Amino acid sequence: MDRIAQLQTFLAQTPKDNFVRHALALEYIKAGNDVAARVLFEELLADSPDYTGSYYHLGKLYERSHLTDLAIACYEKGMAAAKQAGEKHAYNELQSAYEDLVY
Known part of the structure; x- marks a missing residue:
């Protein structure tokens, strides 16, 4: 069973598991399926806006899609x-991506 199929099976068992949704979205990106990745990241962040790791990847996906x-x-x-979660590494990574895009 390939990684995408495995993650889809896990997701079917626990549909709101943020780790699984994030991992599956990353696998979709690797496979060139940005549409499926975008849907998963957007759903994940709508449900759990504090899951900070997904913002960077979704932002990069938007950039690739020319959705500045x-x-x-x-x-x-x-x-x-x-910032609210006190996650300095995530904040710095997002700030760097933001500044690269804006400036």
């Missing part, structure tokens, strides 16, 4: 969530 305004908003929201 959405990428900027995603990075800003992620920075706010990371």
